[in-house]
Amino acid sequence: MTALVQRYLDGILAExxxxxxxxxxxxxxxxxxxxxxxxxxxxxxxxxxxxxxxxADVQFTMQSISKxxxxxxxxxxxxxxxxxxxxxxxxxxxxxxxxxxxxxxxMPKNPMINAGAIVACSxxxxxxxxxxxxxxxxFYSACAGRSLDFxxxxxxxxxxxxxxxxxxxxxxDSFGALGADPDDALDLYxxxxxxxxxxxxxxxMGSTLARGGLNPLTGRQVTDAAVVRRTLSVMVTCxxxxxxxxxxxxxxxxxxxxxxxxxxxxxxxxxxxxxxSPRIDDKGNSVRGMLVCRSLSQQLGLHFLTVSSEAHxxxxxxxxxxxxxxxxxxxxxxxxxxxxxxARTATRDCAEFDTAILDVSRLHTISEPARALLAGLSDDxxxxxxxxxxxxxxxxxxxxxxxxxxxVFATVEDALTAAGDQRS
Ligand code: GLN
Numbered sequence: 001m002t003a004l005v006q007r008y009l010d011g012i013l014a015e016x017x018x019x020x021x022x023x024x025x026x027x028x029x030x031x032x033x034x035x036x037x038x039x040x041x042x043x044x045x046x047x048x049x050x051x052x053x054x055x056a057d058v059q060f061t062m063q064s065i066s067k068x069x070x071x072x073x074x075x076x077x078x079x080x081x082x083x084x085x086x087x088x089x090x091x092x093x094x095x096x097x098x099x100x101x102x103x104x105x106x107m108p109k110n111p112m113i114n115a116g117a118i119v120a121c122s123x124x125x126x127x128x129x130x131x132x133x134x135x136x137x138x139f140y141s142a143c144a145g146r147s148l149d150f151x152x153x154x155x156x157x158x159x160x161x162x163x164x165x166x167x168x169x170x171x172x173d174s175f176g177a178l179g180a181d182p183d184d185a186l187d188l189y190x191x192x193x194x195x196x197x198x199x200x201x202x203x204x205m206g207s208t209l210a211r212g213g214l215n216p217l218t219g220r221q222v223t224d225a226a227v228v229r230r231t232l233s234v235m236v237t238c239x240x241x242x243x244x245x246x247x248x249x250x251x252x253x254x255x256x257x258x259x260x261x262x263x264x265x266x267x268x269x270x271x272x273x274x275x276x277s278p279r280i281d282d283k284g285n286s287v288r289g290m291l292v293c294r295s296l297s298q299q300l301g302l303h304f305l306t307v308s309s310e311a312h313x314x315x316x317x318x319x320x321x322x323x324x325x326x327x328x329x330x331x332x333x334x335x336x337x338x339x340x341x342x343a344r345t346a347t348r349d350c351a352e353f354d355t356a357i358l359d360v361s362r363l364h365t366i367s368e369p370a371r372a373l374l375a376g377l378s379d380d381x382x383x384x385x386x387x388x389x390x391x392x393x394x395x396x397x398x399x400x401x402x403x404x405x406x407x408v409f410a411t412v413e414d415a416l417t418a419a420g421d422q423r424s
Contacts, residue, residue: 005043005051006051006053008299008300009041009043009051009052010053012041012053012292012295012296012299013039013053013054013292015295016288016291016292016295017039019287019288019291020279021281021287022279022281022287022288023279023280024036024278024279024280025063025259025260025280025284027161028154028157028158028161028162028259029157030151030153030154030156030157030158031061031154031157031259031260031278034060034260034261034278035058035278036278036279038055038058038060038261038276038277038278039054039276039277039288040052040054040055040056040057040058040198040199040274040275040276040277041053041054041056041199041273041274041275041276042056042198042199042200042202042203042204042274043203043271043272043273043274043296044203044204044206044207044210044216044271044272044273044274045207045216045270045271046207046210046211046216046269046270046271048204048207048215048216048217050200050203050204052199052200055199055276056198056199056200056274056276057198058198058276059149059151059196059197059198060196060197060198060260060261060262060276060278061151061154061193061194061195061197061258061260062140062192062193062194062195062196062197062258062260063193063258063259063260063262064096064112064114064117064193064256064257064258064259064284065197065202065256065257065258065260065262065263066136066140066192066193067111067112067116067117067120067256068111068112068209068231068235068239068256068264069136069139069140069143069192069205070111070117070120070121070124070136070139070192071083071087071111071112071116071117071120071231071234072139072209072223072227072228072231073124073135073136073139073223074120074123074124075223075227075230075231076139076224076227077123077124077125078123078125080226080227080230082123083120083123086119086123086177086179087107087108087110087111087116087119087120088102088105088107088108088109088110088116089110089111089230089233089234089237089238090102090109090110090237090238091109091110091237091238091244092109092110092113092238092241092242093242094113094241094242095241095242095283096112096113096114096241096283096284097113097114097165097168098113098115099115099167099168099171100113100115100116101115101172101175101177106175106176106177107119107177108172108177109238110234110237110238111238112234112235112238112239112241112256113238113241114165114168114189115168115172117189118168118169118172118178118185118186118189119172119177119178119185121180121186121188121189121192122172122178122179122180122182122184122185122188123180124136124188129184129188129191132184132188133188133191133192136188136191136192136195137150137192137195139222139223140192140195142208142215142218142220142222143204143205143209143215143222144197144201144204144205144208145204145208145215145217145218146201148195148196148197148201149195149196150191150194150196151194151195151196152194154193154194154260155190155191155193155194158190158193158194159187159190162186162190165189165190166182166186169182169183169185169186169189172185193258197262197274198274198276199262199274199275199276200274201274202262202263202264202272202273202274202276203264203272203273203274204217204272204274205264205272205274206264206265206266206271206272206273206274207266207272208222208272209228209231209232209254209266209268209272210266210267210268210269210270210271210272211269212225212228212229212268213225213227213228232254232266233254235254235255235256235266236248236254239254239255239256239257240255240256240257240283240285241257241283241284241285242283243285243290247290250294250297251290251293251294251297251302251303252297252302252303252304252305253266253267253273253293253297253302253303253304254266254268254304255293257280257284257285257286257289257290258284259280259284260278261276261277261278261280261286261289262274262275262276262286262289263276263285263286263289263290265293267304268304270302273293273296275288275289275292275293276289277289277292314330314331314332314334314338314339314341314342315328315330315341315345316329316330316331316362317329318345320353321412322416324353324354324355324419325353325356325357325416325419326346326349326352326353326355326356326357327356327357327358327359327412328342328345328356328357328358328359329359329362330342330358330359330360330362330363330374331362331363331364332363332364333363333364333365333366334365334366334367334374335367335369335370336367336369338370339366339369339370339371339373339374340373342358342374343374343376343377343380346358346377346388347377347380347381347384350381350384350386353386354386354419355386355387355388355389355419356377356386356387356388356389357389357390357391357412357415357416357419358374358377358389358390358391358397359391359412360374360390360391360392360397361391361392361393361394361411363396363397366396366397371396371397374390374397375398375399378390378407387419388407389407389408389409389415389418389419390404390407390408390409390415391408391409391410391411391412391414391415392409393410393411395408406418
């Protein structure tokens with residue numbers, strides 16, 4: 001635990017504690033019964049350490065925060081093509097409970113509005129609503145790293161008052177947009193909205209998304225990185241409904257709110273954030289939750305479009321162990337831009353060596369386009385009458401083909417010996 005981080009979070013909560021704007025959602029009567037002053041903040045690091053401030057152990061219903069998780073579940077179960085055939089990915093620019101369907105295809109505009117979420121529920125596989133709900137609850141619980149409870153009172157309250165969502169479900173059914181019976185799809189939707197979390201659960205669920213589907217607490221790979229990328233994409237464009245543009249500008253993190261007062265925000269690769277404060281604005285977003293996220297982003301520099309100098313850090317060291325030989329040490333997580341820089345540096349400086357040794361033994365991860373680029377560097381250097389050797393003990397760059405046998409070595413010493421042989 002870092003005392004400084006704890007102080008930051010406590011300070012941010014204190015900064016907004018006095019704000020009393022907004023109101024409890026009362027269109028679901030049971031939601032109007034919660035303590036309006038509840039205020040909790042939790043932040044999970046990408047390795048699963050959680051900082052908590054305020055009412056981080058108060059449970060509340062997920063409501064619409066469930067939507068991205070069920071979307072991820074059906075992407076995981078059915079594959080992206082089948083889901084894309086049923087649910088769009090365009091921001092609707094309308095409120096969460098509007099009947100936003102595409103005029104031509106009759107598909108809901110996106111999975112973050114009720115219409116899209118009800119279609120997503122209709123795609124969850126299972127023989128009964130109970131079966132499907134088990135799958136949903138198990139998926140959410142795997143993301144949170146603990147078994148989530150269900151709020152029967154809120155469920156019954158929304159069932160009894162949910163004419164609007166019932167109307168949406170039946171309309172979708174009349175368009176042929178649902179994959180299941182409308183009552184079943186709606187029932188599952190209301191059940192998932194009634195699952196209970198704390199701000200810490202949300203931070204943990206967020207950190208699972210931040211880690212590309214790997215829950216850092218349990219070590220379980222809950223879903224895969226492609227599913228998470230798609231889910232985070234729609235959270236960016238549609239997660240905060242008609243406040244999405246303002247949110248991306250001011251906060252800059254994929255996020256999802258719920259009328260229960262929760263917000264989950266994700267900084268890919270870095271953090272999961274959960275906030276709870278049940279007074280919401282007229283768009284259905286927690287008033288203090290939004291303020292907290294804004295302060296966090298500004299004070300800790302979390303906006304996901306902050307330009308960093310990461311790509312420049314790809315080359316960790318350059319040295320000449322003997323005349324005519326130059327070693328490039330590459331480290332960290334290498335994406336296309338970093339690999340491009342490594343390849344360009346080596347070819348640009350090739351007048352200064354006969355043999356370049358690319359040491360990738362300290363690479364952590366490498367994307368496929370970056371790998372292909374570095375694997376092709378020997379050929380590029382050969383075209384310039386130079387040798388390019390690779391120190392790649394774990395085979396993270398070089399394909400395991402005979403063509404690379406003379407180019408790939410386990411250590412710099414081995415590569416140096418080979419470079420010497422070639423010179424003589
Ligand atoms: N269950 C709520 C509804 O459908 C969820 C809405 C929300 O959280 N935005 O109205």
